[in-house]
Amino acid sequence: MEIEIIENVFKYNEAQASTNREIFKENNIVVFNLLSSPGAGKTSLILETLKRLKNRLNIGVVEGDISSTHDAMKIKEYIDEVVQINTGGTCHLNATMVAKAIEKLDLKDLDVLIIENVGNLICPVSFDLGEDFKVLVSSVSEGHDKPVKYPPIFVRSNLILLNKIDLLNGSDFDTSLFEGKVTELNPGVQIIKLSCKTGVGIDEWIKWLEARVSGKILNVREFSKNSK
Numbered sequence: 001m002e003i004e005i006i007e008n009v010f011k012y013n014e015a016q017a018s019t020n021r022e023i024f025k026e027n028n029i030v031v032f033n034l035l036s037s038p039g040a041g042k043t044s045l046i047l048e049t050l051k052r053l054k055n056r057l058n059i060g061v062v063e064g065d066i067s068s069t070h071d072a073m074k075i076k077e078y079i080d081e082v083v084q085i086n087t088g089g090t091c092h093l094n095a096t097m098v099a100k101a102i103e104k105l106d107l108k109d110l111d112v113l114i115i116e117n118v119g120n121l122i123c124p125v126s127f128d129l130g131e132d133f134k135v136l137v138s139s140v141s142e143g144h145d146k147p148v149k150y151p152p153i154f155v156r157s158n159l160i161l162l163n164k165i166d167l168l169n170g171s172d173f174d175t176s177l178f179e180g181k182v183t184e185l186n187p188g189v190q191i192i193k194l195s196c197k198t199g200v201g202i203d204e205w206i207k208w209l210e211a212r213v214s215g216k217i218l219n220v221r222e223f224s225k226n227s228k
């Protein structure tokens with residue numbers, strides 16, 4: 001009985017995620033779902049991204065938290081198109097929450113949507129939101145054993161960022177153990193080491209993001225050209 005209920009929850013979510021995906025496609029928006037444990041640096045990364053890209057791309061942000069508008073207020077200093085979702089205690093975002101949030105955004109004007117998921121390394125990865133890419137932010141202060149202890153999120157992310165590398169000095173974080181395990185779980189996945197504090201590695205992340213954006217928008221353009 002319990003298994004049946006859980007299966008229904010996932011089926012319902014999949015259906016809503018497909019609808020979200022259609023909406024994003026119609027509006028030509030590339031969507032990134034940012035995942036991490038609490039405090040790994042998702043909001044800091046969004047702020048660094050906005051500083052560099054807000055004049056080149058139209059970016060919207062959906063902020064997911066169990067409560068507060070703390071993170072959304074920081075984002076608002078850079079862009080208007082930001083919506084806060086308060087999950088009321090739920091430890092992940094689901095596709096229905098995102099569907100409601102994007103009703104408040106002017107989608108036709110956006111190129112990119114960044115969704116900051118609830119800080120949690122476990123269930124957010126099981127809920128498709130209709131995104132194009134899942135980006136995992138891991139950080140030095142969490143320790144190098146996170147891929148060993150929480151494998152599914154490392155397996156299913158399209159990019160792994162290792163944030164807070166400014167803290168490597170004097171820490172026992174073993175970068176090669178971390179990278180080795182990530183590569184074993186998700187062969188070929190790119191790992192970018194960066195610091196939102198010093199700015200090291202941020203340009204590489206921006207390059208990765210921009211390549212995904214032009215890749216999708218070009219594909220959509222090619223698609224509509226061929227279908228005429």
Ligand SMILES: Nc1nc2c(ncn2[C@@H]2O[C@H](COP(=O)(O)OP(=O)(O)OP(=O)(O)O)[C@@H](O)[C@H]2O)c(=O)[nH]1
Pocket residue numbers: 036037038039040041042043044045071118119120163164165166167194195196197198
């Ligand atoms: N030393 C260091 N601190 C960082 C770095 N990036 C973020 N921080 C700090 O880490 C703390 C948490 O960063 P946030 O960006 O709020 O993390 P988050 O993932 O959005 O956190 P939640 O939304 O609570 O899940 C803040 O005090 C940041 O200033 C970094 O590269 N180096």
Ligand SMILES: [Mg+2]
Pocket residue numbers: 042043044071116
């Ligand atoms: Mg945050």
Ligand SMILES: [Zn+2]
Pocket residue numbers: 090091092123124
């Ligand atoms: Zn959850």
